[in-house]
Amino acid sequence: MAITIRSSFTVEAPPSDVWKSMIDIERSAPCFPGAELKEQQPDGSYKGGFTVKLGPLTLKFAGKFKIAEQNDANHTVVVSASGTDTKGRGGADAQINAVVTDSGGGKTKVDVVSDVNLSGTVAQYGRGAGMIEALSQQLLNQFAKNLSALIEADVAHSAQAAPAATPNTAGEPGATNTAGEPVAPRPATETRRTPPAAAPVAPLDAGALVRKAMWQSIRNFFARLFGRKQPR
Numbered sequence: 001m002a003i004t005i006r007s008s009f010t011v012e013a014p015p016s017d018v019w020k021s022m023i024d025i026e027r028s029a030p031c032f033p034g035a036e037l038k039e040q041q042p043d044g045s046y047k048g049g050f051t052v053k054l055g056p057l058t059l060k061f062a063g064k065f066k067i068a069e070q071n072d073a074n075h076t077v078v079v080s081a082s083g084t085d086t087k088g089r090g091g092a093d094a095q096i097n098a099v100v101t102d103s104g105g106g107k108t109k110v111d112v113v114s115d116v117n118l119s120g121t122v123a124q125y126g127r128g129a130g131m132i133e134a135l136s137q138q139l140l141n142q143f144a145k146n147l148s149a150l151i152e153a154d155v156a157h158s159a160q161a162a163p164a165a166t167p168n169t170a171g172e173p174g175a176t177n178t179a180g181e182p183v184a185p186r187p188a189t190e191t192r193r194t195p196p197a198a199a200p201v202a203p204l205d206a207g208a209l210v211r212k213a214m215w216q217s218i219r220n221f222f223a224r225l226f227g228r229k230q231p232r
Helices: 015-022 025-031 121-125 129-160 207-225
Strands: 002-011 035-040 046-054 057-071 076-085 090-104 107-120
Touching (some): 015 090, 015 107, 025 046
Antiparallel strands (some): 002 107, 035 046, 057 076, 076 090
16 A cells, blocks of 8 residues: 655744754664664665554554765755564555755754555555655654754753863963963863763554544544635
């Protein structure tokens, strides 16, 4: 089953900051609800996992993904991903195209187009393409919130890690030793801090998201029926 999902979100940060965080896979991937990043492979791809809880049902996917294309000048990136359910109930392959653009006022818009192929029993869960699209938008909304928090932490860390001169009277310009000979100034020391860690990974409990997605799907159906789009 092949479907195309189009969605977008806005982050209150400059495009350069959003882009830098997005292409840092080791930090941005855990921002996606239920996602887990594992070790990097020799071909540059990463092993990963994705866990979704639907009431008593838990779906666990294991697979890999990598950046297939990256254009730093245009702020566009293509990510390829594939995974299979650990209990053999099917799988999914996806190509995700993302574009980062300046939306003005210090905000950045990220447009995402995902071409997804579902197989096996998993495909039966996704027969309602409108449902998957609505659910994906809810997931992206949460990803945007987590990414915004990550960017804010990065900005705060950068400000704290700015080079600062350590007072050193013995090495100041014009200082002399006990023999009256000039002493070369010592280089300023730089404050180093450990970058903030990513939030811990937790399984995605999609129950509430599914209910919200169902309602959004229904609203979208009636919007198309009556020729107008309902507000989200």
